[in-house]
Amino acid sequence: MAASIKDVAKEAGVSIATVSRVLNDVDVVNDDTKKKVVDAIKKLGYRPNIVARSLKTQKTSTIGIIIPDISNQFYPEIVRGAEDVANIYDYNIILCNTDMDVEKEMEYLKVLREKMVDGVLYMSNSLGKNTIELINKLEIPTVLVETIDKDNSFPSVVIDNEQAAYDAVKYLIDKGNNKIAYIGSDEENFNAAALRYVGYKRALREKDINLNPHLVHFGGMKPNDGYEGILSILNEAEVDAVFCAGDEIAMGVINALREKGIDVPNDIEVVGFDNIYASEIFYPKLTTVAQPMYDMGSVGMRMLIKIINKQSIEEKHYVLPYKMIERNSTKK
Amino acid sequence: MAASIKDVAKEAGVSIATVSRVLNDVDVVNDDTKKKVVDAIKKLGYRPNIVARSLKTQKTSTIGIIIPDISNQFYPEIVRGAEDVANIYDYNIILCNTDMDVEKEMEYLKVLREKMVDGVLYMSNSLGKNTIELINKLEIPTVLVETIDKDNSFPSVVIDNEQAAYDAVKYLIDKGNNKIAYIGSDEENFNAAALRYVGYKRALREKDINLNPHLVHFGGMKPNDGYEGILSILNEAEVDAVFCAGDEIAMGVINALREKGIDVPNDIEVVGFDNIYASEIFYPKLTTVAQPMYDMGSVGMRMLIKIINKQSIEEKHYVLPYKMIERNSTKK
Numbered sequence: 001m002a003a004s005i006k007d008v009a010k011e012a013g014v015s016i017a018t019v020s021r022v023l024n025d026v027d028v029v030n031d032d033t034k035k036k037v038v039d040a041i042k043k044l045g046y047r048p049n050i051v052a053r054s055l056k057t058q059k060t061s062t063i064g065i066i067i068p069d070i071s072n073q074f075y076p077e078i079v080r081g082a083e084d085v086a087n088i089y090d091y092n093i094i095l096c097n098t099d100m101d102v103e104k105e106m107e108y109l110k111v112l113r114e115k116m117v118d119g120v121l122y123m124s125n126s127l128g129k130n131t132i133e134l135i136n137k138l139e140i141p142t143v144l145v146e147t148i149d150k151d152n153s154f155p156s157v158v159i160d161n162e163q164a165a166y167d168a169v170k171y172l173i174d175k176g177n178n179k180i181a182y183i184g185s186d187e188e189n190f191n192a193a194a195l196r197y198v199g200y201k202r203a204l205r206e207k208d209i210n211l212n213p214h215l216v217h218f219g220g221m222k223p224n225d226g227y228e229g230i231l232s233i234l235n236e237a238e239v240d241a242v243f244c245a246g247d248e249i250a251m252g253v254i255n256a257l258r259e260k261g262i263d264v265p266n267d268i269e270v271v272g273f274d275n276i277y278a279s280e281i282f283y284p285k286l287t288t289v290a291q292p293m294y295d296m297g298s299v300g301m302r303m304l305i306k307i308i309n310k311q312s313i314e315e316k317h318y319v320l321p322y323k324m325i326e327r328n329s330t331k332k
Numbered sequence: 333m334a335a336s337i338k339d340v341a342k343e344a345g346v347s348i349a350t351v352s353r354v355l356n357d358v359d360v361v362n363d364d365t366k367k368k369v370v371d372a373i374k375k376l377g378y379r380p381n382i383v384a385r386s387l388k389t390q391k392t393s394t395i396g397i398i399i400p401d402i403s404n405q406f407y408p409e410i411v412r413g414a415e416d417v418a419n420i421y422d423y424n425i426i427l428c429n430t431d432m433d434v435e436k437e438m439e440y441l442k443v444l445r446e447k448m449v450d451g452v453l454y455m456s457n458s459l460g461k462n463t464i465e466l467i468n469k470l471e472i473p474t475v476l477v478e479t480i481d482k483d484n485s486f487p488s489v490v491i492d493n494e495q496a497a498y499d500a501v502k503y504l505i506d507k508g509n510n511k512i513a514y515i516g517s518d519e520e521n522f523n524a525a526a527l528r529y530v531g532y533k534r535a536l537r538e539k540d541i542n543l544n545p546h547l548v549h550f551g552g553m554k555p556n557d558g559y560e561g562i563l564s565i566l567n568e569a570e571v572d573a574v575f576c577a578g579d580e581i582a583m584g585v586i587n588a589l590r591e592k593g594i595d596v597p598n599d600i601e602v603v604g605f606d607n608i609y610a611s612e613i614f615y616p617k618l619t620t621v622a623q624p625m626y627d628m629g630s631v632g633m634r635m636l637i638k639i640i641n642k643q644s645i646e647e648k649h650y651v652l653p654y655k656m657i658e659r660n661s662t663k664k
Binding site: 060062069070071073075076077079080083084087092093094095096097111112115223248251252254255258277278281282283294 | 392394397401402403405407408409411412415416419424425426427428429443444447555580583584586587590609610613614615626
């Protein structure tokens with residue numbers, strides 16, 4: 001039989017109300033009494049009923065994580081980083097997969113509010129007006145990770161996607177390429193991945209290379225999008241390098257080129273984006289722009305926990321460093 | 333201002349106690365009254381405070397998922413399957429990463445109990461006596477996924493790992509190979525992956541092939557374990573095929589062979605295990621034994637929810653079908 005709050009009070013020789021005050025960190029208890037209670041709790045192995053306490057304190061030590069899809073290669077490391085930090089501060093995480101479905105995102109927000117989570121770490125490809133209004137109405141502390149909010153009203157953790165893409169394309173140009181294809185998200189989509197197209201265009205412009213629409217393929221972020229994308233581009237134009245807005249796209253591109261007998265990197269150089277786990281195991285190993293996924297999750301969670309506990313945060317918008325990693329899908 | 337239970341009572345023309353009875357599904361309310369209350373709830377958009385209700389009903393509609401590591405390629409799909417089913421039945425999941433650390437597993441179990449989760453989906457490489465005792469003591473409904481429990485005391489979802497490995501090795505033998513290496517988990521580890529070694533040995537024995545210890549390499553399940561493993565085996569013995577206890581091992585093996593100028597599949601055939609997402613993108617595409625990861629998560633979660641709601645389950649131990657998938661790391 002587990003020890004009750006009554007047992008603790010008896011053992012410490014104080015009232016139940018005093019034990020409750022200690023548990024809830026109310027400051028009116030003097031240190032001697034507090035010590036007696038803490039000792040009694042330890043001795044009896046007492047564990048307070050967190051749910052009952054939550055009602056009083058309005059805290060559940062639980063944080064919601066809203067992501068598009070945990071089985072997408074990009075998110076597990078972010079979630080892992082977030083959970084590790086949550087664990088250090090004695091928070092647990094409720095994981096919600098939304099498939100970027102706005103209705104599902106909003107439904108999850110409501111459920112998380114009902115379950116009285118202390119805050120939400122939010123990742124989405126499309127943070128719209130209605131969702132922002134809902135978050136504000138529900139009054140849940142929220143930190144965005146790799147998610148764009150036009151008004152910058154929420155604290156956030158991102159990398160500079162535009163600059164990172166610019167760097168990657170400039171890298172390809174500096175190696176002597178000028179027929180550089182882009183495969184990835186459309187800039188009409190107002191999301192982090194779409195900013196990579198903006199960076200692609202800036203790099204071309206600065207080097208006086210005309211944007212050739214036949215070299216651009218908009219679509220999804222999966223291997224098959226890369227596979228189909230490069231085949232359709234090769235029907236229309238000559239290509240000497242491909243900048244892909246994601247590593248999975250790059251893998252699909254390389255597989256398509258291999259089947260056509262085109263050598264990567266000697267005939268066509270390919271650069272990916274993200275540095276997902278598989279990019280170093282793939283053949284050839286991908287040259288890519290590494291996003292600090294684990295850090296994005298852990299920094300976002302740390303920031304959220306500070307906000308929940310009304311501590312000051314150093315910056316409202318963290319822009320984490322990315323890193324260009326040269327491997328074997330580009331020439332040495 | 334959100335509607336309160338008082339507003340609902342007023343709107344429906346009943347007492348607060350009656351609204352509460354409807355919310356808690358107590359059966360003494362007649363259907364007419366119930367309808368009035370339900371209509372009032374809908375009209376006002378009332379959402380009950382779930383935490384307060386949880387205390388009364390002793391249910392939180394929250395389920396803990398304990399896994400080794402969400403950033404390991406094997407688990408995200410299991411978690412996704414589990415979460416999709418949880419979502420259908422209005423449960424949320426609390427995700428816990430344990431890194432197969434028994435202390436961390438036990439700590440999480442205690443925290444989940446305190447947070448009054450309704451049940452736990454449990455994945456571990458080493459379910460020991462202490463953990464089993466703790467689960468029993470905490471009285472949390474628990475379903476095991478891809479986890480071995482010597483006494484079969486918990487409901488579980490697995491595949492027949494021994495038979496699946498046997499099939500894979502027999503497949504290699506039937507193709508004319510008889511110097512077949514094994515790289516993977518040691519049978520001393522009492523876990524699902526280790527059963528694959530047992531299946532490997534049985535296939536050799538049935539075909540009268542002597543077990544050559546120089547062809548066996550025990551280690552971890554990562555690409556580097558395959559990479560180092562095959563190099564060390566090749567120093568000692570001739571090899572015509574490799575059976576790997578995991579796809580990541582197989583990828584490491586193939587990368588090592590490629591660097592040595594050994595062609596897969598023409599010189600050496602390689603078979604993996606699991607069919608993780610990357611195995612179809614890898615070059616060459618892996619021949620492997622597909623585990624139904626998504627189904628393992630969803631079937632396990634469905635079973636757990638039935639148990640939580642005291643519904644009968646058809647089977648206590650689900651053994652899901654696996655499938656041998658022939659791709660390009662073995663000869664046609």
